[in-house]
Amino acid sequence: MAQAKGFAAQSATSPLAPFNFERRALRADDVAIEIDYCGVCHSDIHTAENDWGGSVYPVVPGHEIIGHVTAVGSDVSRFKVGDIVGVGCLVDSCKHCSACDDGLEQYCLNGFVGTYNGQDKIDGTITYGGYSDSIVVHERFVLSIPEALDPASAAPILCAGITTYSPLKHFGVKAGDKVGVLGMGGLGHMGVKFAKAMGAEVTIFTRSESKVAEAKKQGADHVVISTDPEQMAAVAGTFNYLLDTIPVQHDLNPYLNCLKYDGVHILVGLIEPMDPPVHAANLVLKRRVIAGSLIGGLPETQEVLDFCAEHGITCDVEMLAMQDINQAYERMKKGDVKYRFVIDMASLKNA
Amino acid sequence: MAQAKGFAAQSATSPLAPFNFERRALRADDVAIEIDYCGVCHSDIHTAENDWGGSVYPVVPGHEIIGHVTAVGSDVSRFKVGDIVGVGCLVDSCKHCSACDDGLEQYCLNGFVGTYNGQDKIDGTITYGGYSDSIVVHERFVLSIPEALDPASAAPILCAGITTYSPLKHFGVKAGDKVGVLGMGGLGHMGVKFAKAMGAEVTIFTRSESKVAEAKKQGADHVVISTDPEQMAAVAGTFNYLLDTIPVQHDLNPYLNCLKYDGVHILVGLIEPMDPPVHAANLVLKRRVIAGSLIGGLPETQEVLDFCAEHGITCDVEMLAMQDINQAYERMKKGDVKYRFVIDMASLKNA
Incomplete structure (x- = not known):
């Protein structure tokens, strides 16, 4: 002792x-x-x-x-x-x-x-x-x-790193994919860096116009104000992945609508009931997926450390x-x- | 005309x-x-x-x-x-x-x-x-x-055939997988036949003891009475896939708990809000997935017809x-x- x-x-x-x-x-x-x-x-x-x-x-x-x-x-x-x-x-x-x-x-x-x-x-x-x-x-x-x-x-x-790296890797993000990141905190800002390093085109969704400059500084290619129905409608059906780091209850339905067919909505921040309820039609009609992911295993945690060293990510x-x-x-x-x-x-x- | x-x-x-x-x-x-x-x-x-x-x-x-x-x-x-x-x-x-x-x-x-x-x-x-x-x-x-x-x-x-075949194929059901089928109607009974033909071990979930004999007749290896908490607890964390053909609102949470880590809950019957809400922890803590799927495309519909002919499925x-x-x-x-x-x-x- x-x-x-x-x-x-x-x-x-x-x-x-x-x-x-x-x-x-x-x-x-x-x-x-x-x-x-x-x-x-x-x-x-x-x-x-x-x-x-x-x-x-x-x-x-x-x-x-x-x-x-x-x-x-x-x-x-x-x-x-x-x-x-x-x-x-x-x-x-x-x-x-x-x-x-x-x-x-x-x-x-x-x-x-x-x-x-x-x-x-x-x-x-x-x-x-x-x-x-x-x-x-x-x-x-x-x-x-x-x-x-x-x-x-x-x-x-x-x-924060492994939590965002692991699902992007596991669910197959690759060069050219369109990835949206929901929430711009410790997890979200790492998600942006990883998705960019994987070659994706990255959009940050934020509720506030005041965060647009910061989102761009973080490396996002685009910013969508999620509270603006016109901006949300303009990106409907276009994303391959959404990395959802929002840690509090929120309506997933408007975000699901932004996914292309076969799009994947990845939850890493929410551990409460998905309320308001997700409409099953938002999954069924476009073969979309809602997935959850928890940190990562030891081999993958070593992998993300090496990945960060290789890509200069901190x-x-x-x-x-x-x-x-x-x-x-x-x-x-x-x-x-x-x-x-x-x-x-x-x-x-x-x- | x-x-x-x-x-x-x-x-x-x-x-x-x-x-x-x-x-x-x-x-x-x-x-x-x-x-x-x-x-x-x-x-x-x-x-x-x-x-x-x-x-x-x-x-x-x-x-x-x-x-x-x-x-x-x-x-x-x-x-x-x-x-x-x-x-x-x-x-x-x-x-x-x-x-x-x-x-x-x-x-x-x-x-x-x-x-x-x-x-x-x-x-x-x-x-x-x-x-x-x-x-x-x-x-x-x-x-x-x-x-x-x-x-x-x-x-x-x-x-009914393509609706159940397509997601089993797309999400990768293979020999040895444990597949649960929820609902035993037109879709469910076809799902059982396809999952069996793909080599899976198939369990039918039913609310009623009276349907056990019929479920076995349909080719199910096992039957779980979904209203019996003991039976549900006994299969917790064991399924790779759940094919959910239930067309009315139902609580997905007890079923999600039956999935192993990386398990996939496939919705093909529900096109209403998932109410009661799904608890995000049921996805996040085990990297589980909820997916939807809609019929199938033309090439896959031809494929399922040929598959049925090959495997004697009607x-x-x-x-x-x-x-x-x-x-x-x-x-x-x-x-x-x-x-x-x-x-x-x-x-x-x-x-």
């Missing part, structure tokens, strides 16, 4: 505050990591505040972790002390079901273990995430960070001191961040 | 009754067909009774047409007098858009022309369907009926005299037909 410092929520309503705890002793296949950076995901807020239920306090959030290896267990072969590594949303799974065999640990038939608020499969303890100075993780769930990537801005690739980040996390949450709730906060964990030493 | 006899609804509330009209004069690329059999589809009732709006009276329903060629236009190359042929749900499309170029006339970007209650692209007249002694159709929309098929029981392949039919159509509609509304009525058009001569 090793002493660890972190920030935790002690209840659904308390602000995050310093929290001392113990990290588990190194198992044979474990990697010990000193954390340098941790991205801040909306899921962190939802779990800290128990929006989805099931939060077990204290909650130490954080699943966009970049650090360096400080020790490895006796059976670890892929990493050595000093390596720059990452840990994303998963720290364990059963490792022997068909999903795990396919490198789809996020769909593990026996349940994956989340990086925080998960339950360790061996000792039953609740997992603590990356708002801390260190973490101990099974080597299968540790990623190599390519040298070409800036470590701080690479952090959000581990959640997340747009705003650096944050650990002590300012509660203000950061307030700003995120208002959508006031371009596009991801990343905690510089050096700040924790002074906390 | 040629005199034709048929049965038509003159209003949303009137019963179908004898109706004399004129079929168009043969165009250069037209095939004239004397109709021998016509299947009775639920869409016939919906259009006759204006359930979907847009019905233009008189309505002569019928789009599962089998007959023989009586004349061909000067440019027709694929058919000759005497050939046994079929006409399904479509009689025209633009024939030059990307969908038509791909043989997906049902998704024609400029709109297909339905076999009845459609509008002819050349003279603007409303199309009259197969409840009649003859029809005149562009040769592209005429199918060859393989000799090995019994013409009467082949009729429903042209709608539709279970109950033969009907044209004069009994109104009673047949009443029985269909109660689900009292195993599994498709087919009108023997010889009866029309005496009507």
